[in-house]
Amino acid sequence: MARRGFLTAGALLACSTLLAACGSSSDSGSRSDTSTSQQPKRPITAVAGCEQAWTDPADLSPTRKPARCAPGAPAAKPLAQKTKLTVTAGSLSAEYLGPIRTAIAKGEFAKEGLDVDLKQMPATDAITLLAKGQVDVLYSAPEAGMVNAVKQGFDIKWVAGNYTVAPASKTxxxxxxxxxxxxxxxxxxxxxxxxxxxxxxxxxxxxxxxxxxxxxxxxxxxxxxxxxxxxxxxxxxxxxxxxxxxxxxxxxxxxxxxxxxxxxQPLGEPLGGMLYGQNLLEKNRDAGVAFLRALIRTVNTYFAGDYKQDPAFVQELAGTLGSKPELLKSVPAQIVDWEIRGGTTDRVQKMYIEGKVVEAPALPEDKLVDRSFYAEAVGHPTS
Structure with a gap:
């Protein structure tokens, strides 16, 4: 059973083009009239323990060290009102789900006033619901389906990375x-x-x-x-x-x-992570920042380095994922990385256009990527 979980994780990085029904929906509320507009800048203040929590997106060095805060940082800032968020992923047992599932298990989202409901759902279905505001967060990647949805006028952004592979990995x-x-x-x-x-x-x-x-x-x-x-x-x-x-x-x-x-996979370059739709991009940005703040705090506390060197945590993580400790230990630890590298969406769009699954022209990065949520969570101005 554990092995099956790792196999089906590939579906998350291999989702197909957005369902045609998404583009032809008669639901006028499913499209955002502000999808191409810039959100007003919010004040960003320094965050204790996160002084080293930002790297230049232009740094594509395979030896780049990922941004990190101190353990337990950034500290929780509970929302004024408890908020429920629906999060979907193509698998619930893949190792890269470790940070989000640990954040739920350890109560890190609850500290922010968030009630996170994690559901397993094919990305092709979930991205349609994300575009319509029926899902808040999609753990996926800038797939062709996402690009096509944005081209159709839906407001969807890649707001945080997930991980890069260790040099010793042979994935x-x-x-x-x-x-x-x-x-x-x-x-x-x-x-x-x-x-x-x-x-x-x-x-x-x-x-x-x-x-x-x-x-x-x-x-x-x-x-x-x-x-x-x-x-x-x-x-x-x-x-x-x-x-x-x-x-x-x-x-x-x-x-x-x-x-x-x-x-x-290119070293030092996450290819997936969190996608936000209109609910968090426009309607409740405070909840969007809080979600990433809790996730980043979990990374800094439990996944900052080679987390597989801690047998007790490996045992705990295996239980959280429904896996086996020996299976987790059989491969190198993933390098958890919440940041998004510059130009990744340019490079993947070039591939999609050449493969005739996305029509030219390519979208500029700012139509697909929004780093402001994790920037605010760690207290680093984006410009």
Whole structure:
């Protein structure tokens, strides 16, 4: 059961294009007339313990240290009125859900006056509800579906990152080795790729980068859609030539001469995280800041470093996620990172447009990204 949870986590990074019904909805309240307007700037004051809680978004160094506050910071600032928030995610057992599920379990949201209801829901369904204001927060990524929704006039922003992979992690693109070739000489032309969804997913961004390193374009390969359990199974039985394997599935292929690891997610660059819709972007920004403040405090208190070095916490986290401690320990700890790097949405949109899942022109970053919520939570002016 624990392994299935990690497999289905891929669906969160591989959601398909926004349902057509979202763009053709007759609900006039589902679109925001202010989606392209700038919200008035709110005063930002320094936050104790968060003096080192900001890094330059332009810093794309793979060795960049993520921003951090002191443990227990930023301190809670309870809302004047208790507020219920509905949060959705494609999986509730994936390791990257650790911070939000820990925040619920430890009462960090409650300290802010928030009652957080976390629900499992496919991202394609959830983004429609987010756009209509029926969901407050979506844990997903700047997928093609999000970009298309914003192009259709819905107010949705990527407001916080989630994590980057540790250098020792081999989450990424794995391929079968043919004819005794080494990994550097793997020929990917006409290769069959196993995928959960395909070109609408943000995960195609690192896949495209790895393909380029092997002088191959996405148009040179074919994508075969499989379910989570079917991807590694097809790679084992020869039904596909390559696949993107998540934690801890790649451990089954490590050290075996017939498989090779070709590359993974760019180091230091989160590709997913929290998406806000009109409810928190426009109607209740205080609750939007409070949500991230609680989440950031949880990161600083429990996930600031290599949290897998603490056996007691690994045991506790496994229980929270419904996983097994030995499964969590089998792969490196994720580097939790709430910040969003500059240009990520530019790079993924280029890929979407080339893959013909998003129409040109690309949207400017400020139509898709809003760093002001976490900036206010840690007390750092964005400009």
């Amino acid at each position: 990424g693109l794995w391929a079968r080795v043919k004819d005794g070739r080494t990994g550097d000489a793997v020929d990917l032309k006409n290769a069959r790729f196993g995928t959960l969804v395909g070109k609408t997913s943000v995960i195609m961004y690192p896949i495209e980068n790895v393909l380029a390193q092997h002088k191959t374009k996405p148009t040179d390969v074919s994508f075969q859609q499989l379910d989570g359990a079917g991807v590694p199974e097809a790679l084992k039985n020869g039904g596909i030539d390559a696949a993107w394997l998540l934690d801890p599935i790649w451990k089954d292929f490590e050290g075996k001469p017939e498989y090779t690891f070709l590359g993974g």
